[in-house]
Amino acid sequence: MFADTRFxxxxxxRAQLSTLVAPVQWGxxxxxxxxxxxxxxxxxQRALVEENRRLREQILTLSHRVQRMASLTAExxxxxxxxSAAQQDEVPFITAExxxxxxxxxxxxxxxxxxxxxxxxxxxPVMDASGLVGQITAVSAYSSRVxxxxxxxxxLPVQVNRNGLRFxxxxxxxxxxxxxxxxxxxxxxxxxxxxxxxxxxxRFPAGYPVARVIRVEHDPGEPFARVTAAPVARLQRSRHFLxxxxxxxxxxxxxxxxxxxxxxxxxxxxxxxxxLPPQGGLLQEQALQDRxxxxxxx
Numbered sequence: 001m002f003a004d005t006r007f008x009x010x011x012x013x014r015a016q017l018s019t020l021v022a023p024v025q026w027g028x029x030x031x032x033x034x035x036x037x038x039x040x041x042x043x044x045q046r047a048l049v050e051e052n053r054r055l056r057e058q059i060l061t062l063s064h065r066v067q068r069m070a071s072l073t074a075e076x077x078x079x080x081x082x083x084s085a086a087q088q089d090e091v092p093f094i095t096a097e098x099x100x101x102x103x104x105x106x107x108x109x110x111x112x113x114x115x116x117x118x119x120x121x122x123x124x125p126v127m128d129a130s131g132l133v134g135q136i137t138a139v140s141a142y143s144s145r146v147x148x149x150x151x152x153x154x155x156l157p158v159q160v161n162r163n164g165l166r167f168x169x170x171x172x173x174x175x176x177x178x179x180x181x182x183x184x185x186x187x188x189x190x191x192x193x194x195x196x197x198x199x200x201x202x203r204f205p206a207g208y209p210v211a212r213v214i215r216v217e218h219d220p221g222e223p224f225a226r227v228t229a230a231p232v233a234r235l236q237r238s239r240h241f242l243x244x245x246x247x248x249x250x251x252x253x254x255x256x257x258x259x260x261x262x263x264x265x266x267x268x269x270x271x272x273x274x275x276l277p278p279q280g281g282l283l284q285e286q287a288l289q290d291r292x293x294x295x296x297x298x
Contacts, residue, residue, distance in 0.1 A: 091205055092245045094118060096126075098238070099143060108151040108171065108235075114243060115142040123203055125244040131209035131232035132156075132197060133241060146241075149210070149231050150175045158210050159198040163188055166198050169210060172228075175235045178211050180227035185218055187225065195229055205246040 094114060102109040114120050116139050124136040126146050134154065138145040147154050148171070155170040158180075165188065168181040183189060193213040199206025211229035218225050 091247075093127075093242045094245075096144075096241045096243055098241070106173070108148040108154075108173070108175070109137070110146050110148065112144050112146060112241060112243075113142070115140050115144050117141055118243075119245070120144045120243060125204050125208075125246065127208065127242045127244060128233050128238040128240070130234055130238075131211075132204065133233045133235065133238070135203065136243070148175075148235055149178060149233070150235055155181070156204055156210070157198045157200045158195040160189055161194040161196050161209075162190075165189060166200065167195075167227075169195060169229060176230055177214075178229045178231060180213070180229055183225045183227045185223060185225050189213060189216060189225075189227060191216055194232075205244065 096112040096114040099111040099113050101111075112126075120136060120139050122136055122139055126133045126135060132149065134146045134148040134151075136144050137147045149156075149169075150173065151171045152173040153171070155168055157166060158169045159166045167183055167189075169178045170181055172179045180189075180195070191213050194209060195211045195213065197204040197206055197208045197210055209232045211231045213227060213229045215228040216225055217227075
């Protein structure tokens with residue numbers, strides 16, 4: 001120890017001794033390394049077995065739902081044929097992946113890896129595997145920005161899946177809560193009710209899950225109940241999304257247009273209101289004069 005502290009040559013000796021002792025150290029640590037590797041392998045195997053069991057159960061559950069859905073779809077098709085209703089086509093979509101989240105704590109937005117070159121447009125609905133996430137608010141060539149349901153500036157028309165009552169669901173600035181606006185105190189809405197898109201605004205196709213009611217509060221003397229719902233989409237956990245391409249909303253005949261030609265009765269009524277003589281007599285007199293001129297020419 002005295003030589004090690006006083007002379008620098010001992011550093012070379014220490015390095016050579018460390019090289020000689022290294023195989024011994026490896027041999028001593030080998031049993032513990034083998035045990036650790038075996039424990040890790042067994043734990044990974046148990047985790048894989050448990051995950052495999054859960055996935056098998058999930059496959060069986062989804063298979064049952066698919067079989068039930070096939071029966072309901074066939075029944076729905078038959079009923080729509082009986083009612084001569086229009087056929088509902090599948091909504092096309094593309095997949096997208098999360099790029100980034102807005103760091104502003106007072107806004108709830110995210111950026112996806114799909115843009116204008118993929119056909120993305122402003123107002124396009126965005127979903128994940130569980131339900132509606134939000135809508136596109138800005139588009140660039142290779143990315144797009146999504147306004148989430150939880151944002152306080154976002155609202156959409158919804159309906160109660162159980163009875164069809166229609167309301168407005170607005171973001172509350174919280175990933176776990178939406179506010180259902182202007183719900184009459186006597187409305188038939190209960191906890192655990194599923195809220196779906198109503199399709200009335202023409203932006204979101206009807207029938208997609210939005211939220212589930214978690215709280216209904218009635219205050220005596222107040223005309224509206226306080227209703228809170230939790231989004232069914234995993235707003236804070238999902239990384240993969242669907243961008244829907246719903247068909248354009250059918251236009252209402254005559255909506256946004258005025259009749260360019262007025263009827264004679266409307267013209268007569270307008271002339272009487274402003275104090276002019278009825279135009280019908282003038283028209284008849286002009287027609288008689290034209291007919292007389294035609295007879296003279298003959």
